[in-house]
Amino acid sequence: MELPEELQFITHARMPQKTTKARMDGRVCIITGATSGVGYQATKRLAQGGAHLVLVCRNREKSIKLKLELTNGNGTQIDLIQADLSKLSDVRQAAGYILEHYPHIDVLINNAGLHNTRRILTNDGFETVFCVNHLASYLLTRLLLERLIESAPVRVIQVNSQGHRFGGLDLDDLHWAKRHYNGYKAYGASKVAQLLTVWEFSEKLGENGVTINAMHPGEVRTNIGMNNGILYRTYQRYLLWWILKQPVISGNAIYYQAAAPEMAGISGRFFNQTIDEKPAPHALDRNLGKRVWSISEELTGLSGHA
Numbered sequence: 001m002e003l004p005e006e007l008q009f010i011t012h013a014r015m016p017q018k019t020t021k022a023r024m025d026g027r028v029c030i031i032t033g034a035t036s037g038v039g040y041q042a043t044k045r046l047a048q049g050g051a052h053l054v055l056v057c058r059n060r061e062k063s064i065k066l067k068l069e070l071t072n073g074n075g076t077q078i079d080l081i082q083a084d085l086s087k088l089s090d091v092r093q094a095a096g097y098i099l100e101h102y103p104h105i106d107v108l109i110n111n112a113g114l115h116n117t118r119r120i121l122t123n124d125g126f127e128t129v130f131c132v133n134h135l136a137s138y139l140l141t142r143l144l145l146e147r148l149i150e151s152a153p154v155r156v157i158q159v160n161s162q163g164h165r166f167g168g169l170d171l172d173d174l175h176w177a178k179r180h181y182n183g184y185k186a187y188g189a190s191k192v193a194q195l196l197t198v199w200e201f202s203e204k205l206g207e208n209g210v211t212i213n214a215m216h217p218g219e220v221r222t223n224i225g226m227n228n229g230i231l232y233r234t235y236q237r238y239l240l241w242w243i244l245k246q247p248v249i250s251g252n253a254i255y256y257q258a259a260a261p262e263m264a265g266i267s268g269r270f271f272n273q274t275i276d277e278k279p280a281p282h283a284l285d286r287n288l289g290k291r292v293w294s295i296s297e298e299l300t301g302l303s304g305h306a
């Protein structure tokens with residue numbers, strides 16, 4: 001029995017995923033949040049594929065350890081950039097460093113993300129999940145845009161989530177000052193905002209050889225949510241854990257998105273790992289997307305820039 005379109009993500013999650021044997025030798029791949037879970041697995045897989053990795057991570061010790069682990073015994077080139085993506089000033093610094101040191105970029109993977117059970121504001125006054133999951137990825141992509149266009153063909157991969165189906169985006173209350181904070185809805189809101197901007201980015205990038213897609217990396221065992229209280233951590237480790245898959249599948253899916261020849265030229269899509277999928281209707285509202293784009297521009301200080 002075929003499930004209705006809005007439930008097909010359940011079927012897709014059980015389907016065999018696509019893989020590629022294509023290599024990434026010397027290709028410059030920038031990835032955020034490489035020190036754990038999905039990002040760690042993607043980084044490992046890209047290193048196996050020969051990519052030149054630029055890791056944007058907040059924790060220096062963890063990223064040095066990761067670099068040592070991945071360079072051990074092979075010629076993998078790994079560069080580290082430290083940035084806390086809950087600070088837009090760090091995002092700007094990271095982008096500045098990238099523009100200064102990398103005349104050519106092949107792949108940008110905005111992966112870093114989190115889930116909070118309570119409302120925490122960043123120093124800039126943004127709700128943290130909205131800031132890290134959406135604003136930081138939006139700003140980094142915008143700041144690198146010209147370099148990406150010059151480097152075409154380039155692939156931008158937004159690690160999104162089925163959590164966008166939770167909804168929760170309220171443009172009049174992006175930072176949850178007026179509503180009771182709901183961690184799932186706040187997570188959903190950040191992912192809806194990111195998805196809505198993917199369609200806008202894709203349209204603006206048009207024919208210039210930069211593709212941008214969003215992907216759900218699978219329901220996998222990672223550290224997401226483990227920054228929350230003991231109740232949530234217990235729920236995650238002892239109940240949720242058993243239904244979650246190994247995050248190696250996410251690393252493979254991101255590698256496919258980055259490397260597969262058949263992904264060349266494909267843009268403005270949402271993938272359930274590697275399977276093209278229709279997102280929730282509220283994440284397809286282009287009018288809402290245009291408003292999210294201009295609000296994101298304003299919040300990240302980009303208003304008035306090309």
Ligand SMILES: NC(=O)c1ccc[n+]([C@@H]2O[C@H](COP(=O)([O-])OP(=O)(O)OC[C@H]3O[C@@H](n4cnc5c(N)ncnc54)[C@H](OP(=O)(O)O)[C@@H]3O)[C@@H](O)[C@H]2O)c1
Pocket residue numbers: 032033034035036037038039057058059062083084085086087111112113114132133159160161162163216217218219220221222223224225
């Ligand atoms: N796990 C799943 O089932 C699942 C499902 C759907 C979507 N996703 C998405 O997958 C992505 C990766 O999540 P994950 O599951 O791999 O979680 P994770 O194991 O907690 O990894 C998250 C990564 O993001 C980094 N990060 C978090 N906040 C940051 C900040 N303020 N500045 C810089 N880096 C920051 C973390 O750094 P530290 O190592 O320093 O903590 C870590 O490297 C997220 O976008 C998430 O929404 C995951």
